[in-house]
Amino acid sequence: HSSSTGTVEMEPDGLILIGKEDDIKKSQRITAKVNGREVVVFYHEGKFHAMDSRCYREESEARDLLFFFLQDINGQACIVCPWHKYKITLETGEGLYEGINPLEPSPTPQWQSKGVKQRIHKVTIDNGNVYVSPPDFSVSFDSDYFADKYKNGGELAM
Numbered sequence: 001h002s003s004s005t006g007t008v009e010m011e012p013d014g015l016i017l018i019g020k021e022d023d024i025k026k027s028q029r030i031t032a033k034v035n036g037r038e039v040v041v042f043y044h045e046g047k048f049h050a051m052d053s054r055c056y057r058e059e060s061e062a063r064d065l066l067f068f069f070l071q072d073i074n075g076q077a078c079i080v081c082p083w084h085k086y087k088i089t090l091e092t093g094e095g096l097y098e099g100i101n102p103l104e105p106s107p108t109p110q111w112q113s114k115g116v117k118q119r120i121h122k123v124t125i126d127n128g129n130v131y132v133s134p135p136d137f138s139v140s141f142d143s144d145y146f147a148d149k150y151k152n153g154g155e156l157a158m
Contacts, residue, residue, distance in 0.1 A: 003144070005119040015124055015131035024048070026129055035134050038146040039121055042090060044077050049090040050106035050132045054124055054149075056095070056142035057079060073112040093118035093141065 010011035018024070018032045019042055029042045032054055036054035055068075068079035068088075077090045085095040100107035119141040122133040137144075 015133055018050075018130045018132050021029070021125055021128050021130050022127070032132070034121060034132050037135070037136040039132060041080070041123065041130060041132065044090060047077075047090075048123040048125065048130060049077075050123045051088075051090070051093055051143075052119045052121075052143040054085065054143060054146035056117040056146070057081075057084070057086060088118045091120075092116055093120040118142045119147065 009111060016032075016034050018034075018039075019030055024030050025043050027077075028044070029040055031038055031040050033039070034050075039050050040053045041048060041050045068081055070090075071078055071080045071087075073087055073089075077088065077142060078087045078096065078097075080087050088094070089096065095105060095117040095118045097098060097114060097132050098109045099112045100109050124131040124133065
């Protein structure tokens with residue numbers, strides 16, 4: 001997959017222009033600044049998805065989602081961390097893990113949700129352009145911590 005950083009423009013209705021639909025389809029992912037935070041837009045299996053560019057992991061080094069792998073897990077398109085194998089759904093931002101219920105007579109691993117960990121941004125396609133809605137900060141997500149820390153050009157902001 002190739003990638004590039006998009007140039008964004010604010011539209012009158014508050015949507016932020018990320019780039020041309022055909023260009024993003026070709027590269028399959030692109031990063032752009034949306035209200036000062038890095039967002040990655042994925043094109044996967046005919047759909048566009050946008051989320052905070054930094055992983056929600058609570059460790060000293062947040063990974064850039066641009067380099068995560070795409071994988072289908074239990075019928076859901078996910079990004080997978082190449083270092084720690086964290087799995088995040090593209091549709092909802094949920095963290096997934098495979099676990100068992102030890103109370104079952106023959107426990108078998110099943111995919112479970114850790115809850116929504118990664119901020120998802122709404123994508124709108126209009127006249128060949130891809131737009132992302134600004135984030136709604138009335139609800140917070142784990143990824144907000146690193147998205148805020150890495151606002152200055154991708155470098156850790158203290």
